[in-house]
Amino acid sequence: MDSLSVKTVPLVITGFGHVGRAFVSLLREKTEDLERRYGLSLRILAVARTEGCFYSGDALEVRQISRAGDLWTTGNPSWQEGLKIADVLERHGQGGCLVECTASDLETGEPGLSYITAAFHAGWHAVAASKGALVVGLPALKAVAAENGVFLKFSGATAAALPTLDVGLFSLAGARIEGIQGILNGTSNYILTRMGEGLDYDEALKEAQDKGIAEPDPAHDVGGWDSACKILLITNACLDAAYVLKDVKVSGITGMAVDFVQSARREGRSVKLLATAAPGRQGGRWSLDVRPSLVDSSHPLVHVNGTEKGITFLTDSMGSVTVTGGRSNPRGAAAALLKDIINIYRPPF
Amino acid sequence: MDSLSVKTVPLVITGFGHVGRAFVSLLREKTEDLERRYGLSLRILAVARTEGCFYSGDALEVRQISRAGDLWTTGNPSWQEGLKIADVLERHGQGGCLVECTASDLETGEPGLSYITAAFHAGWHAVAASKGALVVGLPALKAVAAENGVFLKFSGATAAALPTLDVGLFSLAGARIEGIQGILNGTSNYILTRMGEGLDYDEALKEAQDKGIAEPDPAHDVGGWDSACKILLITNACLDAAYVLKDVKVSGITGMAVDFVQSARREGRSVKLLATAAPGRQGGRWSLDVRPSLVDSSHPLVHVNGTEKGITFLTDSMGSVTVTGGRSNPRGAAAALLKDIINIYRPPF
DSSP states (O other): OOGGGOEEEEEEEEOOSHHHHHHHHHHHHHHHHHHHHHOEEEEEEEEEETTEEEEOSSOOOGGGTEETTEEOOTTOTTEEETOOHHHHHHHTOSSOEEEEOOOOOTTTOTTHHHHHHHHHHTTOEEEESOOHHHHHHHHHHHHHHHHTTOOEEOGGGSSTTSOOHHIIIIITTTSOEEEEEEEOOHHHHHHHHHHHTTOOHHHHHHHHHHTTSSOSSOHHHHTTHHHHHHHHHHHHHHHTOOOOGGGEEEOOOTTOOHHHHHHHHHTTOEEEEEEEEEOOGGGOOOEEEEEEEEEOTTSTTTTOOTTOOEEEEEESSSOEEEEEEOOOSHHHHHHHHHHHHHHHHSOOO | OOGGGOEEEEEEEEOOSHHHHHHHHHHHHHHHHHHHHHOEEEEEEEEEETTEEEEOSSOOOGGGTEETTEEOOTTOTTEEETOOHHHHHHHTOSSOEEEEOOOOOTTTOTTHHHHHHHHHHTTOEEEESOOHHHHHHHHHHHHHHHHTTOOEEOGGGSSTTSOOHHIIIIITTTSOEEEEEEEOOHHHHHHHHHHHTTOOHHHHHHHHHHTTSSOSSOHHHHTTHHHHHHHHHHHHHHHTOOOOGGGEEEOOOTTOOHHHHHHHHHTTOEEEEEEEEEOOGGGOOOEEEEEEEEEOTTSTTTTOOTTOOEEEEEESSSOEEEEEEOOOSHHHHHHHHHHHHHHHHSOOO
16 A cells, blocks of 8 residues: 555553553554555554543653553653543544543443543544443444544454454345344353363352453353343444343353253253343344353354354344354454454545 | 435346346345435346346336346347447446346356456446456456446355455454465355265265255366355455465365265264465465365364355454354345445445
């Protein structure tokens, strides 16, 4: 691609935990490739925290933000205590992209909800890896984005590097989606897989925690809430619907008896934590649920094991399409954020 | 979507066999849905055959073309003997889309090559379900499309409703593809699946022919050439490369011994006709091949059975992503054509 046609895109990153850092690393690794393949030069203009922003008026380098992997504010020449993200966005005019990676709250959607809203009002696009703002307010956010002529993408919040949204919206364009089923949480699937191999629940959970797969407090994952958020967001995005989290019937795998998993196995079946969206009768409301389910050997997701994830779309004109795999660590989420940014700004192809 | 924002898109269909007819049926079924969801009104302006065109200057109805499923030229008021497709395209100005469904020749690429080239010179986009023109001249066609500011898409030629190209180009945007492996031919996979269940090659082939899965002359499928064309097109598209069909080492399943399939099965493995694209050493040329391969139970495509197809992309930042399923009959190919048209014209999302 001709170097004259390279488009410079300013980015603001909100939240700088595992995903935010992985995103910055990935961006450094991909700089030349992004220019060559997509004509894009992505520049980190600011990294925002609650108390202020790393911001110098020009593109930031990672070493201006973190020192030995830690945030470094005291004495950092680019740290501006009290600076609000909205002010940074306004100062730079429209057309940039917010990269939302905060640890967000599923009840209030904050702080992501305020960040994304500020971005849209400033004429910035947004890509999100965190779910809170989207779970709380996707339909409203889409409306604000449309009013301001900007885009909201959230592959990173809907199973990271496993393509879910763009398969539903792009690869299946024109087909009517008649059902969605997914194994959307790697932690639960790992635990169930190990229980199928003979461990009891507590042993499998502890192993997952020791390996860094499960969080010290695993409730969000094993309780089914992470899967519930994902099936909610995927359904709302693919059907242009406005279901809310309390519409999802959620039953997790917490404390599941190993006998149940083992007896399923003896019958040639597997226990999977399936997240399902199914149409109601006669065009009524869809039913959304997350629950441990017995799947037999013909189910398209039966072979999704360990931390792997997968999703099946049933359609009218394209049959059933299943996607599995995709890295689910912070690098995978970072790659999903980057994918969404590319697909907002790349030339049509 | 506001009815004022509906965009009318003229289509010209070249070739009116199973896929062309399925496309027309699908379009009728989807008319309202396309307007509502994508703001698109697709109108069939002409259907071209070698000897002339069905064309009346306005949108055609299926009943103006076919009568009881057959082409109907004699006495048909919309049939214009000797009318060239290029003349129809010129008459209507730029911005339409050619829908290429001819039975094309893998050596000359004709007649598709001439049709697509004419479309591009007239400022029309093209979507293709037939492979010939693309196998012979994809890099040249892409160059002509770029010169004329139009797009060429060919999901329908690369495993129909199984998403391959748009996963590689859109869902994996920003990731480096480090290998591609696919089960890309439903006929061969059906025969191998049935041989795994005890039939010998001739029995399995005959059964596939009786069911309408295999062609009366199955050489293109069982000889591996259909798979070779698909892996070639997918590789060239995803890597922006210019490999040619003779770069693909092709070995099919013709006359395979049932003992081979059965003994693999006893060892817990399956025989699959895998199409593979793998990078050369130190950035050198990729190697492309199609051959019957032993896959073990951990291979992501081992459970792709019967007429189903599947593809795995290995990437640097997103891990391994596998897609399986997708209807492979004419309706599936028609849905892939429609998908590509939507993705050319839809508003950004």
